[in-house]
Amino acid sequence: MPEIVKLAKPSEKDLTELREIFFESSTRKDFADEADKDHFFFKYVGVYLKHFPEYLWVAREGRILGYMIGAPVTDETELHRVQPHLQIFQKHFTDYPAHLHVNFHPDARGMGLGSKLFSQLEKQFQEAGIRGVHIMTGPDSRNKIFYQRLGFDFEVVLDFRGSPILLMGKRL
Numbered sequence: 001m002p003e004i005v006k007l008a009k010p011s012e013k014d015l016t017e018l019r020e021i022f023f024e025s026s027t028r029k030d031f032a033d034e035a036d037k038d039h040f041f042f043k044y045v046g047v048y049l050k051h052f053p054e055y056l057w058v059a060r061e062g063r064i065l066g067y068m069i070g071a072p073v074t075d076e077t078e079l080h081r082v083q084p085h086l087q088i089f090q091k092h093f094t095d096y097p098a099h100l101h102v103n104f105h106p107d108a109r110g111m112g113l114g115s116k117l118f119s120q121l122e123k124q125f126q127e128a129g130i131r132g133v134h135i136m137t138g139p140d141s142r143n144k145i146f147y148q149r150l151g152f153d154f155e156v157v158l159d160f161r162g163s164p165i166l167l168m169g170k171r172l
């Protein structure tokens with residue numbers, strides 16, 4: 001049975017496994033070189049680990065099966081600089097200040113583990129007095145149903161450099 005763990009200090013092995021899941025799940029597959037790949041990993045994972053390491057949760061069974069990492073605030077953080085698409089949603093960060101990012105290994109999807117990670121992170125946000133959380137995804141993405149079932153009932157789509165981005169929010 002997989003365990004759900006808060007990883008305050010991920011080991012090198014943890015980070016290697018997390019990185020594998022991230023790149024496996026990412027739609028972007030082409031990188032100019034290792035530095036380009038490292039930058040992409042920092043943009044979507046490393047920046048959270050750097051500023052908010054206490055918000056990393058994983059499902060693990062021998063190895064990491066999936067991870068969820070949060071940022072309790074979005075405004076005026078380095079996230080804004082490295083993820084410029086966040087800026088177009090600025091006005092929604094009053095109601096939905098926290099942000100999260102999640103991915104599972106393909107063999108571990110659809111087993112309810114993502115929902116379990118969210119329960120833990122949600123409780124942690126609530127205990128910290130945070131009143132809302134948002135995610136960003138594609139408007140036609142399969143994972144939209146996953147978030148709807150978790151109670152993300154606010155949706156807004158905005159265009160960023162010619163591509164639509166969906167923000168989904170949940171009040172806590």
Ligand SMILES: CC(C)(COP(=O)(O)OP(=O)(O)OC[C@H]1O[C@@H](n2cnc3c(N)ncnc32)[C@H](O)[C@@H]1OP(=O)(O)O)[C@@H](O)C(=O)NCCC(=O)NCCS
Pocket residue numbers: 025102103104105108109110111112113114115116135136137142143144145146147
């Ligand atoms: C989306 C994801 C994090 C959900 O975690 P999970 O543990 O699989 O989710 P649960 O088992 O708790 O819930 C199942 C729901 O997750 C979603 N899901 C399951 N497999 C999925 C997949 N391969 N791709 C996208 N969403 C998926 C579906 O909405 C599914 O409901 P359904 O079976 O009725 O279609 C996980 O499936 C995943 O990593 N998917 C691929 C990458 C991704 O979409 N990441 C999120 C980026 S915003």
